[in-house]
Amino acid sequence: MTSRAEDLVRGHIHKNGPISFETFMEVALYSDVGYYRNKDIFGLRGDYYTSPHLHPIFGAMFALQIERMWEIMGSPANLYVIEQGGGDGTLAVDISTAVSSLNVSLYESLKYVCVDRQKIEIEDSFRIQFAESEHISIEDQTCIILSNELVDSFPVRMIEIIDKEIFEVFVDLDDKGDFIESLMPLNVSELAGFLPRDIQNLDGYRGPINTKTREWYSNLSNVMKKGFMITIDYGFEKDLYYSMQKSHRLLQTYYRHTEGSSPYQRIGSQDLTAHVDFDSLREIGLSNGFEEIEYLSQSEWLDSMGLANILQQLRVGPDKNRAMVNLISTLQDPSGLGGFKVLIQGKNLGNIDLERLNSDISWPLDLRFPNVREVHMAYSRERGSAYSLNFF
Numbered sequence: 014m015t016s017r018a019e020d021l022v023r024g025h026i027h028k029n030g031p032i033s034f035e036t037f038m039e040v041a042l043y044s045d046v047g048y049y050r051n052k053d054i055f056g057l058r059g060d061y062y063t064s065p066h067l068h069p070i071f072g073a074m075f076a077l078q079i080e081r082m083w084e085i086m087g088s089p090a091n092l093y094v095i096e097q098g099g100g101d102g103t104l105a106v107d108i109s110t111a112v113s114s115l116n117v118s119l120y121e122s123l124k125y126v127c128v129d130r131q132k133i134e135i136e137d138s139f140r141i142q143f144a145e146s147e148h149i150s151i152e153d154q155t156c157i158i159l160s161n162e163l164v165d166s167f168p169v170r171m172i173e174i175i176d177k178e179i180f181e182v183f184v185d186l187d188d189k190g191d192f193i194e195s196l197m198p199l200n201v202s203e204l205a206g207f208l209p210r211d212i213q214n215l216d217g218y219r220g221p222i223n224t225k226t227r228e229w230y231s232n233l234s235n236v237m238k239k240g241f242m243i244t245i246d247y248g249f250e251k252d253l254y255y256s257m258q259k260s261h262r263l264l265q266t267y268y269r270h271t272e273g274s275s276p277y278q279r280i281g282s283q284d285l286t287a288h289v290d291f292d293s294l295r296e297i298g299l300s301n302g303f304e305e306i307e308y309l310s311q312s313e314w315l316d317s318m319g320l321a322n323i324l325q326q327l328r329v330g331p332d333k334n335r336a337m338v339n340l341i342s343t344l345q346d347p348s349g350l351g352g353f354k355v356l357i358q359g360k361n362l363g364n365i366d367l368e369r370l371n372s373d374i375s376w377p378l379d380l381r382f383p384n385v386r387e388v389h390m391a392y393s394r395e396r397g398s399a400y401s402l403n404f405f
């Protein structure tokens with residue numbers, strides 16, 4: 014039996030002819046019957062874990078960074094913290110709870126807005142404003158815009174290079190009604206700024222191009238008058254992104270903690286994600302007024318938030334808990350979540366002391382972290398159950 018999302022894709026092709034891979038991904042993920050309409054896609058019962066689902070400490074580290082950014086900007090009386098692609102709202106709740114215990118004045122100044130293309134339902138709103146939207150409708154504010162694994166979920170175009178010619182991948186149906194791909198010559202000038210100059214020499218290369226990032230930054234430039242932006246995701250710089258080493262490996266599928274099946278299987282029930290080309294985020298960001306401030310790995314970023322001290326306390330302090338140390342350390346695993354990139358950009362910040370951005374920061378050791386809840390992997394760990402997991 015075919016899924017409703019698969020039927021919808023077929024309907025599009027019957028009506029319009031071959032559709033671009035980007036349109037296919039849009040329907041498979043974000044239509045009314047798409048993947049992101051499913052319940053329980055995160056966590057143990059879902060398809061994958063993300064950093065916020067591991068332990069609320071991740072949200073606490075974000076709260077520390079937000080506090081420092083707010084201080085550097087002169088502690089404005091109104092600060093929007095806008096999280097885009099908030100998923101099930103786990104990070105929003107943890108950040109908001111952590112800020113409330115970390116700094117009362119900041120908490121009073123804070124308007125936390127969590128935006129996602131899917132509806133986020135949380136019993137207690139924790140003073141968070143949730144919005145179901147593809148864009149942020151706030152304008153011209155002092156704000157901190159943050160996202161975790163948002164950009165990898167944008168629908169992407171797909172290219173392939175054959176005999177020095179660049180083609181775009183389209184999705185079609187054969188005579189038997191099975192999905193097939195067709196390649197159409199690409200108008201390269203449309204993608205200027207994304208593709209490296211000598212790309213046609215990468216014979217056999219296949220990979221995604223995330224042109225949605227253009228409209229994303231254009232929206233953000235209307236939202237932010239002044240402030241910071243923190244983007245966490247997995248990906249590479251251009252040199253590695255556009256290389257035979259990464260060819261065919263930048264688009265991934267996730268279903269129940271297993272990756273790697275064809276994108277044309279389980280349409281609507283498996284996730285599709287694409288690694289991020291961070292150089293293009295820097296460049297498009299810059300052309301929209303967002304200057305790069307920091308670019309580091311998630312592991313380095315968490316180090317600069319003082320995570321090592323916390324782990325040391327958990328190793329030797331009165332509440333020592335080795336299982337929890339091991340779990341939290343996965344946030345810094347260089348071959349997994351720790352290898353994710355953290356891109357910090359800023360707009361109209363003027364002459365401020367950026368040296369202070371992530372130096373001498375630590376969570377006060379007498380302060381509790383936000384509670385571990387059922388959405389966190391730490392919840393089952395506390396109860397002693399072990400299972401294998403996929404973090405992306």
Ligand SMILES: C[S@@+](CC[C@H](N)C(=O)[O-])C[C@H]1O[C@@H](n2cnc3c(N)ncnc32)[C@H](O)[C@@H]1O
Pocket residue numbers: 049055063064065066097098099100101128129130131146147148160161162163166167
């Ligand atoms: C991979 S999930 C990550 C969720 C969450 N940030 C986390 O780390 O667990 C990507 C989320 O981004 C949302 N999303 C994708 N494009 C979006 C857009 N343009 N605006 C808002 N949300 C978007 C999806 O609906 C999905 O919930």
